Amino acid sequence: MTDLADRLEELDSRGLRRRLRLISGPQGPRVLLDGRPVLLLCSNNYLGLADHPRVRQAAAEAAMRWGVGAGSSRLISGNMKLHRRLEQRLAEFKGYEASLLFGSGYLANAGAIAALARRGEVVFSDELNHASIIDGCRLSRAETFIYRHADTEHLSWGLRKAGRRAALIVTDGVFSMDGDLAPLEELAQLARRHDCRLMVDEAHATGALGPGGRGSVAAAGLSEEVDVVIGTLGKALGCYGAYACAGRELVEYLVNMARSFVFSTAPPPPIVAAAIASLELLASHPHRVERLQANAAALRAVLAEEGLPLGPSTTQIVPLIVGSAARTMELCERALERGLFAQGIRPPTVPEGSSRLRLTVMATHRAAELVRAAKLLGGLGRELGLGAAPPVASPLEDDRLAGLPEAA
Ligand SMILES: Cc1ncc(COP(=O)(O)O)c(C=O)c1O
DSSP: OOOHHHHHHHHHHTTOOOOOOOEESOOSSEEEETTEEEEEOSOSOTTSOTTOHHHHHHHHHHHHHHOSOOOSBIIIIIOOHHHHHHHHHHHHHHTOSEEEEESOHHHHHHHHHHHHSOTTSEEEEETTOOHHHHHHHHHHTSEEEEEOTTOHHHHHHHHHHHGGGEEEEEEESBOTTTOOBOOHHHHHHHHHHTTOEEEEEOTTTTTTSSGGGOOHHHHTTOTTTOSEEEEESSSTTOSSOEEEEEOHHHHHHHHHHOHHHHTSBOOOHHHHHHHHHHHHHHHHOTHHHHHHHHHHHHHHHHHHHTTOOBOSOOSSEEEEEEESHHHHHHHHHHHHHTTEEOOEEOTTTSOTTOEEEEEEOOTTSOHHHHHHHHHHHHHHHHHTTOOSOOOOOOGGGTTTOOOOOOOO
């Protein structure tokens, strides 16, 4: 048996060992981290709904009225009226016929992709897609063609090679570690031309982009063209769980074929009720989305003025690219000492050599504290000799070169 201590040791030696940090109290723009107050600049609680009184109250009331657990999977005895209500609201919100809840975004991606692409077919995945998409591709047993980030020419070439085996194109809407947007218009055209489904993961777009926070697909006016939209309830909506929005037939298919739906306990009533409350808040307070976008623009602008090496973000996710894992963690620890928490992100979450602080903004941050944070990072960046953005090597240019599918 391999010695786990040796494997951990090896992670340590490469600067890649992770450790859990401990937050006390509720999530918010400022938290107690390992007992010290810090400004939180790495949470996905983008709209500040995770600790909103109305959302908390909805969860508490639902627990008293319907109990804490659903007791079984949806297909056995766990399908409750609340689930159906949230699914209807989500479908309406996203402009689709139907939606289906999953236990988490990870499960939604893994289950939906594995159901929609099968052995003998080809699924096309952006090289910077989230790990849950990568794992969904693996689970599907379809061949995976990984196209260079947002490179629709590369994708188009792969689609031509795959011919009629092309089953699914899948992309993040907002890329989780870079904060840039997928070229949805072109992806939709390619999907149409090659008679292939298109799936967009809106984990970081829902609540952050588009009319009323409806996401990147709605922002691009492409709801008719995108076959499946995945979203999570655990980020801007401040809860937990996830959903797939699609046409009725596709949702019916997922009910039967998405194993992470079929073989998993239904989402708990308090969380479902909390998500309904979050959606209502989003509808009645759309200015939260505007506030998030304004805060994000302010942070990006001051970081750029500070001459820091930023990725190509246009959203609330702002990557400060450092390069090596060790230097990234050094910057992270120095910022923490000064009361700023921005977690370092290292491989395998991001490509080798592109470790970073993934800064995320919330609507509940005050502009002045974001400016102070950016200036603090500017000073620390100078201490560590960080200059303007270094070119980030594409992972496809190294030994992870994608296999090319052959047409049948
Ligand atoms: C793009 C993307 N998709 C899916 C997920 C997974 O969502 P969840 O946290 O609900 O499992 C994440 C979360 O990190 C993500 O960033």
